[in-house]
Structures are given as C-alpha cells and as structure tokens.
Amino acid sequence: MNSLSAVFKSLPSVDKVLQSVTLAVVIERVGHEGVKLETRLQLEQLRQKITQQDEDSLNWLSSPDFFEDLCRKVKSKVEAEFSGSLIPVFNLTGTVVHTNLGRACLPSAAVNAMTIAATQATNLEFDLATGKRGDRDSHLEESLCALTGAEAATVVNNNAAAVLLMLNTFSSHKEVLISRGELVEIGGAFRIPDVMKSANCILKEVGTTNRTHLRDYESAINSETGLIMKVHTSNYEIRGFTNSVTESDLSQLAQEKGIPFVSDLGSGTLVDLKQFNLPYEPTVRQTIEAGVDVVSFSGDKLLGGPQAGIVVGKKELIQRIKSNPLKRALRVDKITLAALSEVINLYKDPQRLTVRLPLLADLTRPLSAIEAVAVSVLPLVRNSLADKAVVESGACKSQIGSGALPLDLLESHALIITPIAEKGHTDAALNRLAASFRSLPKPVIGRISDGKLIFDLRCLRDVDGFIEQLSSLLL
Ligand SMILES: *Cc1c(COP(=O)(O)O)cnc(C)c1O
DSSP states (O other), rough: HHHHHHHHHHHHHHHHHHHHHHHHHHHHOHHHHHHHHHHHHHHHHHHHHTTTHHHHHHHHHHHHTTTHHHHHHHHHHHHHHSSOOOOOOEOOSSSSSSSGGGOOOOOHHHHHHHHHHHSSSSOEEEETTTEEEEEETTTHHHHEEEHOOOEEEEEOOOOOHHHHHHHHHHHTSEEEEEEOOOOOOETTTEHHHHHHHHTTOOOOOOOOOOOOOOOHHHHHTTTEEEEEEEEOOOOOOOOOSSSSOOOOHHHHHHHHOOOEEEEOOOOOOOOOGGGTTTOOOOOOHHHTTTTTTTTEEEESSSOOSSSSSEEEEOHHHHHHHHHHHHHHHHHHHHHHHOOOOOOOOTSSGGGGHHHHHHOOOOHTTTTHHHHHHHEEEEEEEHHHTTTEEEEEEEEEEEEETTTEEEEEEEEEEEEEEEEOOTTTTTTHHHHHHHHHHHHHHSSSEEEEEEEEEEEGGOOOOOOHHHHHHHGGGOO
C-alpha cells in the first residue's frame, strides 16, 4: 500500500503537464479546458493501471522519457479530438452522385455565395423595397419558374421533406392514389408507404406491380380521395409486360375530378441531358407541361447543387404548402439557399454547364481525359504496391448514382488492382488493400468487384494530391 502511494506521488500534477512546452501550442489553439480534461483522463487511466500492477505502465513510469511521452500522448489525443471527423475523400467508386460520399460537389460560385451568406447579415427574409418582412423563397422563385414553366416554387430541406410536405398538405387523413409499381424505397428509411403514414395519409394502391391503367385510378376515386401521386421509379426499372399511365392522362383525370395531382421526380433535371450525350431523363418543364399540378425533385442529385428539395407548380397549391406549419420545420437554411441560387443561375446558360457545374463536368468527362489520368497514375500506383498487387488499367463503367438512371452506365477507365496472395487468402488481402487506401490522409474509396479493387478515375481531378500521398500507404 505504501509503495503504491509512493508511485502515485511520483505522478506529475495536471498543472505541471499543462505547463509543459509540448502542450503550449495546442493549448493556444483549442484552449486550456480541453487539454486539462484530457490530461486528467490520461492520469486517471494511468492510476488505474498502476493499481492493477500493470507492468508496462510501471516500466513506462520509471523511464526517463515518461514525462515527455505523457505530454505528447495528451497532445495527440487532443489534436485528434479537435481535428473533426468529416474529411475529404477521393471518390473513385465509379458512382458519381454517391449519397454516402456527400453527393454533388458545388461550383466555386456557389461556395462564394455560401461564404457571404454565412458570414454576413443578408436580406434573407427582408423586403428591401418595403422594409418589411420578406419570403426566403423569393430569392429563387422567379428563376425556378422561368426554368420550369411553373407558376410558383418553394424550397425545403431535401426531396424527402418535399414529398412529406406535398402529401401532408393535400391529403391529410385522406386517400392518396398511387400505382403499385411506384411504391419505391429510396434507401434508408425513405419508403413511400411509410412516408404516407408519417404524413397522415391513407395509401390507396391502384393497378398491379407491372401494369396500371387509367381505369384503375378512375375506379379508385371516391369522396375520400385527397391526392393522385406519381413517383419516379428512380432506382429500378420494371421491364417486360408493363403499362403505366402517362402524366397527361392522369392530369386530365385529376382535373375532371378536382383532385390535385403531384409527381415526385426524384432526381429531376432542368435541361435535356441528351444534348450532353447523357441518357434521357424527363425534365421538370416537361412534367409541368404534361399538366402535373406540383412537382418535387432533389437539389443534390442530377441538379448538381446542395442538399435541398425543390417544389414547383400551381400558385394556389404552392401557397398551401407554404402555409403548412410543417414547412417551417422543413425549411431550407440561408447557406443552402445561397448555393442553390448560384447553381440554378448556371442553368440559364446550358452551353457552359458542363464546364461550370462540377457534376455535369464529371458526367460528361471525355473518355480520353479519363484514360490520360490512368496513364499518369498507373506506374506510380504499380510502384507503390510493388510485390503486393498487380496493377493494370482498363475499361470500366461509371454510374450516375443516387437512383438517377440506374440502368444507364457511362464508359470510363479504371485502375484494376489484384492482390498477390496465396490461394484462399485473396479476400483478406483484398480487404486489407482497400483498407490501406482508406487510411490515407485523404482516403481513397474504390469498389471491390470480382476479387479486384477498382478505382474508377472519372472523378479523379487532383492527380498530384493522389500521387503525393501514395508514399504514406501502409501495406
Ligand atoms: C432520392 C429520392 C427521394 C429523396 O430525395 P432526397 O433529396 O434524397 O431527400 C425521393 N423520391 C425519389 C423518387 C428519389 O429518387
């Protein structure tokens, strides 16, 4: 007992650690309190180890470097704690709009606008002409109407919020007619039947999974019907013996019966993507022209902007959405609004979109440019993996992602890495290899397919940054 208390006595005080030269810079950066807490924690853990007669700890304590080691340990713990866990990565997955990797990267014009909105007071909800309260949607509404042909527009947190809001506004405690083939799950907890429940709506399925006809909707309409809804089946396709009802037919039926008709477009696009040699996707304007009353779509899928849900349509119906108390809970923040305005403005000049909007630049990147990236990185990656893996380059296919155009793949080029391992150990070697790329300072995320690690080079822009950190690869 005596010897134990003698050992405890030999531990430095918290103050002594805090006064060390090693910790001066980190204290300056994060403040005294954070470092003090960590120091206390480290000393407490050490006391417990000593009580348990832990040999390593006792040896450490008696080593000449103990004090300096302890200070360094506190320093690195504090630095790790304050460095933040949201960090940039290289998206070499081949999925351009990758939800788990943050979807679209924003153009610099949007980033500048975000900085201004974030650091200065703005006229977010202030009418400069009258000096009275304004509407935050006013900053976008005119542009959105001009680009889509709609009468009015509003913006919320994301498209999931937009769908919830449309359902709740138009059909609370009433029936929503929707085709059985459109009861989609987008991923995570977003499943149309569940969203209907959350919005207080009664789901009324019409037709069958593969075929739904106009008469199915017609015969389902009764006094309890609140809404007709169409959901873009963005992440799957039903093929074969199929039938679905066109938007113009449905809109005519809805109009005759005096029921609102809404469409969740999912990705949505403001321009015809075929002009960029991309697969066809219905535009918001076409959907509005087909007679749909209200259309919703994402800000950060094919649009290439920040996370947002955009709702456009008939003035009277958009007004009802705006007056729903839920709108206040789901509204978009000023920083997003600033970024979205800039992105929407880029769409007024479609010719330059593929240069100015990073998402479209990636989606339309010429194969020759992607191949050129492969030529420049191949020897270096090969070199850094030496006897651990065979590295080749070859053709691959990129996906747009986030449910947009799931079946259409873009020609691309990749590094194809096959680990060198004894038979029966290839999976473990492959996982180790992928993990070591993920532990780089700027993690490199690829995809594993068929026993190989694939790095699709479509989205690799910072080639120098990619190459530079290869020397830190721990295999
Ligand atoms: C992606 C998607 C949503 C959800 O949009 P978020 O912007 O991710 O909230 C809703 N409906 C459809 C059809 C989608 O594809």
